[in-house]
Amino acid sequence: MRFSSFRYLIKEGVKNIWLNRLMSLASIGVLSACLLMIGLAYLVSVNISNALGWMERQNVFMAYVEEGADPIEVEQVGRDILSVGNIAECVFISREQAFESVSELLGEYKYLLEEFKEDNDFLPDAYKITVEDLELFDETVYHVQQIDNVSHVRSRRESADLILKIRKLVTNIGMWLFIILFVVALFIIANTVKLTMYVRRLEINIMKSVGATNNFIRLPFIVEGIILGLFSAIFTYGVTWYLYRTLVVSTMEGMVGGLAPYVVKFSDVSHNLLAGFVIAGVVIGCFGGLISIHRYLKDEGGVYNVG
Amino acid sequence: MIEFKGVHLTYNSGTTALVDVNFRVMDGEFVFLVGPSGAGKSSIIKLIMREIVPSAGEVLVNGYNNKKMKKRHIPYLRRTMGIVFQDFRLIPHMTVYDNVAFAMRVTGASGSAIRKRVPYILDLVGLSHKARSLPCQISGGEQQRVGLARALVNNPSMIIADEPTGNIDAQLATDIVDLFDEINRRGTTVLMVTHDTKLVDRHKHRVIELRNGCVVSDTGGDAR
Structure with a gap:
């Protein structure tokens, strides 16, 4: 194809969008909404993965002492823990210290703890244990659990399992969301292009008659679909950036306890996100255009059919 | 050259449009195709343009066999002919120049070829002074001349005109057919479908008459 023909076809594609600008705007809106939901599902999934990775890197767990154990028994628990092996550090945290630290964490909301002050079960005496070899983490936790007067242990592995389940759920929902929204977006783009074809059926008819x-x-119709997809991708990228920066990051950083370590920076995922949006937008736009024109040329695009 | 050999055509609806049609139009001929509505004239044009295929028989046009040719070759068959419609079919938002240039652009002609060819064709049909006008700013006769210019611009060996004088008055119709005559004298084959018997009588060319899908008379050629 000559360069002049290619330039002409691109120009025609852009002209199609302008001729049908209201429907084009509606398409960009709907496609952007679809891409935004897909993008948010991706960001949730990335953040969960990040949190999981962070947790997996924490080689610390807590061993809680039975209620009613006397100070000698509590001390013995500490010695027994050190004798298990693979222990880098074992720090005793009394219930008073634990209460103090939770109060500090809650800041102005510490009054919420008042009613638990006398409840020994609420925050029992505990040992904060750091393991040496992470590979032996589960084994070490098991041995500590067997020590007399240890009521239970809590490792981040339990939280990690829960998060793993959430990630699986989010991934599944995200995948179905993607499939459903992909079909919806395809349908919308196909209809926009179809409308343009209806407007330009005389031109198509003449094109066919002259060979x-x-x-x-x-x-031109594929170009139209691709341009709609590209506009949607860029617009969605901007909206996602704004939402993530203003809502997610600032809210999480301001939250009690600071969840900042779990939150992925937008700049870390921006390239993937932009590439994903552009690819999804272009593919949806291109296929939407192709579906419409294929059906039109097959069913109605005769030289004599000009409605 | 156009050749119909024992052509039968029955549409999917069950309507029989053509029955054993045989005729041959040689290169450089001028042929009127006449007959009442429903006689099968449009079906013949559709077959020539390879919009449809015959139920039986063969249609040969400029070296292409209608039934045996591949679908992807249809555009190249159509580039060997120019078609003129009764209702002009000009693109309303394009100027006269752009309407003619459009036919070259969509067949991949270069910008310089378009700039060279379009003014020449507009001059041939006597519309150079209307190049920048929109279709709504010119008369019916002029619109049909734009249609003819568009059909001629890709330099086809044959012009198929489907009732080209159907929407214009008698004097303008004569001018249009004179123009077709002039184009035919330059070597282009012309096949014109018409209802207008006066026009046919005035211009002494071969006439093929169709009735109920059959060729009932042919004033020339070697119709079998």
Whole structure:
């Protein structure tokens, strides 16, 4: 194809969008909404993965002492823990210290703890244990659990399992969301392009009568779909950036306890996100255009059919 | 050259449009195709343009066999002919120049070829002074001349005109057919479908008459 023909076809594609600007805007809106939901599902999934990784890197767990154990028994628990092996550090945290630290964490909301002050079960005496070899983490936790007067242990592995389940759920929902929204977006783009074709059916008819190839007739409509997809991708990227920066990051950083370590920086995922949006937008736009024109050329695109 | 050999055509609806049609139009001929509505004239044009295929028989046009040719070759068959419609079919938002240039652009012609060819064709049909006008700013006769210019611009060996004078008055119709005559004298084959018997009588060319899908008379050629 000559460069002048290619330039002409691109120009025609852009002209199609302008001719049908309201429907084009509606398409960009709907496609952007679809891409936004897909993008948010991706960001949730990335953040969960990040949190999981962070937790997996924490080689610390807590062993709680039975209620009613006397100070000698509590001390013995400490010695027994050190004798288990693979222990880098074992720090005793009394219930008073634990209460103090939770109060500090809650800041102005510490009054919420008042009613638990006398409850020994609420925050029992405990040992904060750091393991040497992370590979032996589960084994070490098991041995500590067997020590007399240890009521239970809590490792981040339990939280990690829960988060793992959430990630699986989010991934599944995200995948189905993607499939459903992909089909919806495809349908919307196909209809927009179809409307343009209806507006330009006289031109298509003349093109066919003078011997334009089907590829030549198709290209402006594919260009139209791709441009709609690209606009949607760039617009969605901007909206996602704004939402993530203003809502997610600032809210989480301001939250009690600071969840900042779990939160992925937008700049870390921006390239993937932009590439994903552009690819999804272009693919949806291109296929939407192709579906419409294929059906039109097959069913109605005769030289004599000009409604 | 156009050749119909024992052509039968029955549409999917069950309507029989053509029955054993045989005729041959040689290169450089001028042929009127006449007959009442429903006689099968449009079906013949559709077959020539390979919009449809015959139920039986063969249609040969400029070296292409309608039934045996591949679908991807249809555009190249159509580039060997120019078609003129009764209702002009000009693109309303394009100027006269752009309407003619459009036919070249969509067949992949270069910008310089378009700039060279379009003014020449507009001059041939006497519309150079209307190049920048929109279709709504010119008369019916002029619109049909734009249609003819568009059909001629890709330099086809044959012009198929489907009732080209159907929407214009008698004097303008004569001018249009004179123009077709001039184009035919330059070597282009012309096949014109018409209802207008006066026009046919005035211009002494071969006439093929169709009735109920059959060729009932042919004033020339070697119709079998």
